[in-house]
Amino acid sequence: MIGLVLTALFVLAAxxxxxxxxxxxGEIVGDVWGPMSATHWLGTDNLGRDLLSRMIYGARVTLFIAVLATAL
Structure with missing residues (x-):
């Protein structure tokens, strides 16, 4: 049941x-390698991009690949 809930959250986030x-x-929003803060929950990367946003958008790619692999 926990796995189903986590998978549903992952799919909904994507x-x-x-x-x-x-x-x-790809939006540059902060300092390079910025720490976690109220503005950037997971910090920023080497270009100043928000890591939380990148992780959420990355879930879309992962979900697409998983659906495509299952369909094949």
Whole structure:
């Protein structure tokens, strides 16, 4: 049951990524290697992109590949 809930959350996050991600996928929004903060929950990467937003958008790619592999 826990696995089903986690999978459902993962799928919902992937589907609704444009509405729940605080920033765009490639949008530079902060300092380089910024720490976790109220603005950037997981910090920023080497280009100043928000890691939470990138992880949410990355879920879309992962979900697409999983569905495609299952369909084949």
């Amino acid at each position: 589907i609704f990524a444009p509405w729940i991600a605080p920033y765009g996928n």
